[in-house]
Amino acid sequence: MNRSVLLDPALDEEIHRCEFASGLTAYVVRKPGFTKSYAALAAPYGSIDTTLRRGGETATLLPDGVAHFLEHKVFETKDGDAFDLFAARGASANAYTSFSSTRYLFGSSRDYAGNLRLLLDTVFDLFVTDENVEKEKGIIGQEIAMYDDDPDWRLYFGGLTALYAHHPVRIDIAGTAATIAGIGPDLLRSIHAAYYHPRRMVLAAVSPDPVEATFDTIEQSLGGRSFGEPAEREIDVDEPRAAAQAEARMELPVARPRLLLGFKDVPPKAGGRVQLRQELATAVALDCLFGNSGSIFLPLYEEGLVDEHFSCSYEADRTYAFGMIGGETDDPDRLRGRLEGDLDCAARDGISADDVERVRNKEVGVYARAFNAPEAIANLLVQHHLRGTTVIDYREELFALEAEAVNARLRELLQPASRACVIATPRSGAAS
């Protein structure tokens, strides 16, 4: 066991870190003022992992949606539904699959150590049968159907398929009814063994209980287990810098038109602080332009061209990075013209040091606020670990950030050839 402590003196928080013999890394923050304990266990395995290769084997191509399918099955144990087992111990559990990771979590009001042991057992002991895998296909089929009816989701993936020609980030996380149809227990077992390996995984916990409660439970639970060779992430895609399509149009059953403008960015291959710096500078830039006080957003709002649901997001991982802005509008073509023009101006004229300073100030509060909620703290720690950074790196990078770096970032992000615009118009007869 290799232990260390990170201190955040400004927030008066201690983050305990431990690397176990099994290879698992865990973080714990003790919060005596709270009743709730919360823990998240994450694997850097998500929908973008479309191949499997262990040792000297040749890579197998995986069906779309299998990471999400596995996430559903992990919560079925030989002792029954994991939701019930957690509930019996005063906890509620959940799980999520994203492009690049899968997370399992619980929040408990008592028996923290018992729930943590249950989380580890649930995630590391896969229980799949022909019957329970088959049964899940109907449930996931309805989940896919639900998202197919969600205009935001459709537009988002419309944006991703316009931006990316090859990278699997363009594929829907849950796959389709057809791609999940052939999934069976053997496939799930081999993926589980390869990708759910403690050496690749991270656990973050926040609890009023002493830090030892977490570390001892992990040691006891994983100490007696043996694990094979983990798979390494292999995403080898020759993705061009430019967007695959500059424009796409779709019809959706919505009342008002929607517009989405996507920006394909250079992926921060090195990860770690390089990735953090890129994410931070981009977040500050986008907030200056599209935040609540944003210099592009506000005039558009005051003109009534966009509403308060207009949103802006940015996501980066070692093999992809993209930004998305958009929302509902009466006049998507006019909005597009305005946005393109304003973005070109912003890239040319840059953001002032004053604006950067103001948004930095705001970030200080946003960061502190995360420490209000056990869920937010644990998820922040997981996110840092998967990136290869710490919250201390975050603070240092935030205070070191200068307007010039923000503006350089903006110029890179807003390259005209890497933009894609998706416009969704109401399908006739869709609205009452």
Add this chain to the structure above:
Amino acid sequence: MPDSDPLFTCEELEGGLRLHVHRTRAFKTVTAQIALHAPLDEGTAARAVVPRVLARGTRTLPDLRSVQVELDRLFGAALSGDARKFGERHVLHFRASWVTDRLAGMPLLDRMADFVGEYLFEPAVDDDGTPLRTRDIEQERKMLADEAAAIIDDKGRYARFRLIETMCSSEAYARPAIGRRAEIEALTVGDVRDAWQELVEQAPMDLFLVGDVEMASARRFAQRFWRAGNRRPADPGPTFAGAVPGDGARTVREHARVGQAKLDMGFRTSIRLGDPRAPALAVFNALFGGTPVGKLFKIVRERESLCYSISSVVERTKGLVFVHAGIDETDFTRAHTLILEQLDALRAGEVAETEMELAREMILTGLRTARDAPGLLIGFALERTLNGVAPDLERLATAIAAVTIDDVAEAARTVQLDTVFLLAEEEAPTASSAGNDTSNEASDAKGRA
């Protein structure tokens, strides 16, 4: 029963302000939430525009940008408002939060009190000094009308909206918290100004403060933000204005461009907050569809693989239970039957002791951890306060732990199906022998007896 542990220290201030303070050092922020009360009546739409217009500027921060820039400067403080409904009560809701003075390195409490006071009572004015700018009102009215029109874009939300509209057609509760689309479109600038004036002068108000704030500071916050003036608080009416149940089960079908059908079922119960059987209804709901240990999740989703999303929720002020499921439309009859079978099972007390234990634990977990989030804490207190029930987590937990299977069965027997709403692409067989097929129009048809 353990000693009652009041979550909030309360004080009645002059002019219809009730102050509720929960002091805790657990958070890095202080949260202030303000609720202004009015009846859910024809004035709803005009009131719902008010928080949107107030966000557009104050006397000293006269436009959206100056307001937002000031919030950024105050270390990312947040201040916003919206409209909600609890039973037949319309509540305008404003929420402010900011980091503690220690983290900010400067005293923010007084600054935020002044800011919130100005935001509510001294909005930006037209050139002639009239409060609430005409242009802001016109724009925000348009945006709210767009929002009302866009409800169809979220098919799950739309199905719930249409179910309530149909089921409560002759009750005030049918009106959405933002008003009806036609009502919003018909608003004049004067209507919105009058609504603001009335709120400021007459609406009873609750102020909840959660954070490291002692009573003396809380009082100072209240005094700084509050303009008591010549306030004459008006009666916001009852939260529950009676029920007009259907004479059986209505089944309404509507067509839209959906791949997945949305099945929404509305039930009524005579148990509302304040009723001694309310804890039993809470356990009933956990066993029905309120949690993943409930029968809807276990049977309809996990055993039958009919859906991904299925749940039940209780509106505790009005006494309503809603079931929502996303299904393949060809499974409508099966899902409908299975859902009602689960209700019948609960009515008959067909609940294993282990199921009972899980359901109680799910609720108790929620109650024990409610203190860990300012929003949950205030939400719990507000819903109870406006129903005249003391917000006491400990007492409720004791009552939940004491609920028996017989209590659940009794609560389940009060739950009566009123209306079924199906949003589907194509015509499919209904559970009702005479299920009328209507397009965007409610019709009464005898459903399942």
